[in-house]
Amino acid sequence: MKLRIPDYIEELVPYPPGRPIEEVERELGLRPVKLASNENPLGPSPRAVEAIKRALAGLNRYPDGSCFYLRRKLAERLGVAEDMLIFGNGSNEIIELLVRVFVREGDQVIMADPSFAVYPLVVRAQGGVPVRVGLDENLRISLKAMADAVTERTRLVFIANPNNPTGTIVRKDEVEWFLNGLPEGVVVCLDEAYYEYVQDEGFPRSLDYVREGREVVVLRTFSKIHGLAGLRIGYAIAHPQIVDYLNRVRQPFNVNSLAQIGAVEALNDTDHIERSIENNIKGLAYLYREIEKLGYPFVKTEANFFLIKVGDGEGFYRRLLEKGIIVRPMKGFGLAEYIRVTVGTEHENRAFINALREITEEYREREGSHL
Numbered sequence: 001m002k003l004r005i006p007d008y009i010e011e012l013v014p015y016p017p018g019r020p021i022e023e024v025e026r027e028l029g030l031r032p033v034k035l036a037s038n039e040n041p042l043g044p045s046p047r048a049v050e051a052i053k054r055a056l057a058g059l060n061r062y063p064d065g066s067c068f069y070l071r072r073k074l075a076e077r078l079g080v081a082e083d084m085l086i087f088g089n090g091s092n093e094i095i096e097l098l099v100r101v102f103v104r105e106g107d108q109v110i111m112a113d114p115s116f117a118v119y120p121l122v123v124r125a126q127g128g129v130p131v132r133v134g135l136d137e138n139l140r141i142s143l144k145a146m147a148d149a150v151t152e153r154t155r156l157v158f159i160a161n162p163n164n165p166t167g168t169i170v171r172k173d174e175v176e177w178f179l180n181g182l183p184e185g186v187v188v189c190l191d192e193a194y195y196e197y198v199q200d201e202g203f204p205r206s207l208d209y210v211r212e213g214r215e216v217v218v219l220r221t222f223s224k225i226h227g228l229a230g231l232r233i234g235y236a237i238a239h240p241q242i243v244d245y246l247n248r249v250r251q252p253f254n255v256n257s258l259a260q261i262g263a264v265e266a267l268n269d270t271d272h273i274e275r276s277i278e279n280n281i282k283g284l285a286y287l288y289r290e291i292e293k294l295g296y297p298f299v300k301t302e303a304n305f306f307l308i309k310v311g312d313g314e315g316f317y318r319r320l321l322e323k324g325i326i327v328r329p330m331k332g333f334g335l336a337e338y339i340r341v342t343v344g345t346e347h348e349n350r351a352f353i354n355a356l357r358e359i360t361e362e363y364r365e366r367e368g369s370h371l
């Protein structure tokens with residue numbers, strides 16, 4: 001075969017798929033506790049599930065290409081005009097649309113390092129150049145360093161707030177300083193996939209920036225607090241002119257009908273949202289306390305996951321897996337000493353801590369025997 005592939009595609013490596021949880025279960029012979037993907041441990045909104053079941057008989061029809069009902073509901077909820085919203089097959093799709101619209105071959109896109117792994121993948125696939133800016137000494141995104149990285153070729157900036165995998169935020173004053181210093185024509189994407197979990201009062205009111213007409217795109221998702229990751233639906237809020245360009249490159253039926261129906265009901269399900277926030281706050285308090293007792297440093301989070309500095313991140317990941325607990329090793333993110341753990345249910349958090357305690361004892365015994 002003689003394929004003519006652009007260099008920037010040739011250089012890409014496909015994203016390695018994780019094994020289905022059923023496979024891990026079969027191999028381990030026990031039901032694993034999955035704390036690896038920042039999902040909602042309470043499951044999907046029950047109201048969304050009921051609405052989806054009722055909608056199944058209509059699957060012979062194409063979905064509504066404009067997300068009419070969801071758009072109306074969300075615009076009202078957020079207090080923005082309907083033409084300031086765009087929906088995607090997960091917020092991941094909107095990341096792709098942004099890059100397709102704003103980035104030409106050789107253009108630069110600034111992002112933190114480490115941050116959400118999808119940004120550099122999508123930028124490279126478009127022939128763009130990801131400019132990866134290291135975190136500060138507290139593993140926080142440094143908007144100062146990001147501002148220093150802006151050049152004439154910069155078209156887009158991705159700021160995950162809270163950041164994944166660190167769970168840290170950038171505050172209102174920092175974001176405003178950053179936005180005020182940017183040259184015109186640089187679009188800033190504030191990716192707020194975890195914003196419902198944030199408790200810090202200093203978190204920016206990002207929709208204000210959109211309302212002020214700034215070149216800001218706020219990204220949110222139904223995958224996290226609403227528990228609908230498997231349905232694939234996310235959205236962006238931006239100036240109508242930006243939304244118009246994004247609409248030009250999107251597929252007409254990019255959001256499936258079950259996702260649209262589920263999302264409307266998930267928004268209505270304030271009970272589920274409140275329970276999820278509560279579970280996260282309680283879970284974090286428990287986990288922080290226990291991790292402290294075990295003597296590991298950790299990074300305080302504003303999201304539903306956090307980093308623990310265990311030392312041998314890969315080793316702990318493997319030992320936890322053997323005990324049926326799936327977490328995320330951070331070596332691939334340049335944080336080899338850390339694991340990232342999603343807050344689970346009370347039962348799951350306890351299982352994780354118990355397993356971590358056992359592994360810690362094994363490690364410390366082994367270290368002791370070397371002395």
Ligand SMILES: Cc1ncc(COP(=O)(O)O)c(C=O)c1O
Pocket residue numbers: 037038089090091092093116160161163164191193220221222223229232233234
């Ligand atoms: C920072 C960040 N943005 C976006 C997403 C993806 O969201 P979605 O499921 O809506 O594509 C994630 C998921 O892990 C994330 O961590």
